[in-house]
Amino acid sequence: MPKTSENLVEVTKPQIVCYVGGKSGGHIIPCLTEAKKLKANNQLSTVLFVSTKAPLDQKLIVNEPTVDYHLAADLEEFPYKNIWDYPKFIISFVKTLWQCFNFLRTHKPEKIISMGGHISIPVALTGKLLGIPVELTELNVEPGQTTKVLAPLANKVFVVFEESKKYFPSKEPILINYPLKSSLKEKMINQNLAIQKIGLKPNKKTIFVMGGSQGSQTLNTAIFELFKNNPELKTQIQVIHQTGESDLDFANIFYAKNNIDALAFKFSSEIELFYSAADLIISRAGAGSMFEIKSLGKKCITVPLEIPGNNHQLYNALAMAKELPDQFVVVRQSELSKLKDLI
Known part of the structure; x- marks a missing residue:
């Protein structure tokens, strides 16, 4: 039986939590849904959010009252086979690391929760550098590239499909309900x-x-x-x-x-x-x-x-x-x- 989505944050007092996701409503909307539920239940005192500057990210997050502090980072799209774009990507990645470091150091979240998107990588890396626990939630059966990269760094891994557990044999992933809107x-x-x-x-x-x-x-x-x-x-x-x-x-x-x-x-x-x-x-x-x-x-x-x-x-x-x-x-x-x- 899956745990309820509220088990993503098990606390006795309200926490400061940083969510991260970008470039897709499939990453961002579950983060916001989860944050709303937890804040309404007095499990969160402050919600931080790190995304990209993509128009969809801005539309979903900027006017969302649940989010107290938002960083729209400068990370460029990963260039894959387009080798000429790698210098621009590397510069943006380094810049994003610095932005994330300052953002996390300023607001001091007690954990980082990623639900996917390449923007999660610099956030998780700087979080680990600052000693902030990182939790991953994989929302698909097959883990995405970001989850695969970050899994070794994660303190906890959550999944919403039973079939996903086999991809994380060393992490004892926790099966939870998908964070659907209560409305x-x-x-x-x-x-x-x-x-x-x-x-x-x-x-x-x-x-x-x-x-x-x-x-x-x-x-x-x-x-x-x-x-x-x-x-x-x-x-x-x-x-x-x-x-x-x-x-x-x-x-x-x-x-x-x-x-x-x-x-x-x-x-x-x-x-x-x-x-x-x-x-x-x-x-x-x-x-x-x-x-x-x-x-x-x-x-x-x-x-x-x-x-x-x-x-x-x-x-x-x-x-x-x-x-x-x-x-x-x-x-x-x-x-x-x-x-x-x-x-």
């Missing part, structure tokens, strides 16, 4: 009322397409092609479509031109209304989305992002489908032509 189920409403509020029709099947915090062009294109190749679907189906920023204008034009009942938006941190309206969800397989959908019992076709050397979404999707085969169906990116039969 998720509280904000769910009657489906017909949700459809009415959105401005869609009560007599059509409603599909909610979720591409993750930054959207998915692959998933967006698959949905557009589905309607292009099967125009009769527009009489049966309506769409709530989280496109990400780059495809939003195209989606609005496409749905209007083809007379398809739809609501498209780039990102929303308050998606309970859309969950409430949905008969079926088509989603990427980020851990946060998977656990939210699981908790709501909604039927889901999951299309995991597959990148050479990084298939964590595929493992998330397969784990969910194995546990709940009547709720989750996995469709690989090479099998998107199957969508029509599954809808």
Whole structure:
């Protein structure tokens, strides 16, 4: 039985804790969710947060009242095979180490909690230098690169999938519940009322397409092609479509031109209304989305992002489908032509 997410911080008096994550809502939102719960329970006195300067990071953190002190560090994206960008990256890494050192030394957190993202590496390194305990929470089945790098330095490792334990044989990882927003189920409403509020029709099947915090062009294109190749679907189906920023204008034009009942938006941190309206969800397989959908019992076709050397979404999707085969169906990116039969 997983421990509750509150077990991430076991204290007898309120603590100062530094959370770190960046470049993805999948890293940042669980940190903020956990911090809100713990602060509300008087387990935290002060919440620090270190992120990157990415626009999404700023949008999620800057106006979040739970966060008392925020450092938006100067760390550049890791250049991988682009050797010409390594000097710029190294300079930014050294600068970020100095920023983190000053931030942590000034605010004196009693622990650092990382939920992923490369920004966690300089924070954890400077934390260890200052004698601050580091705790890692791996939110996917297969650990990300950051978790693998930092695991030897970690005082504790937490996981949300039982399958993840095998990756940390020397750390005795602790299984916990995924840190879901407590408001998720509280904000769910009657489906017909949700459809009415959105401005869609009560007599059509409603599909909610979720591409993750930054959207998915692959998933967006698959949905557009589905309607292009099967125009009769527009009489049966309506769409709530989280496109990400780059495809939003195209989606609005496409749905209007083809007379398809739809609501498209780039990102929303308050998606309970859309969950409430949905008969079926088509989603990427980020851990946060998977656990939210699981908790709501909604039927889901999951299309995991597959990148050479990084298939964590595929493992998330397969784990969910194995546990709940009547709720989750996995469709690989090479099998998107199957969508029509599954809808």
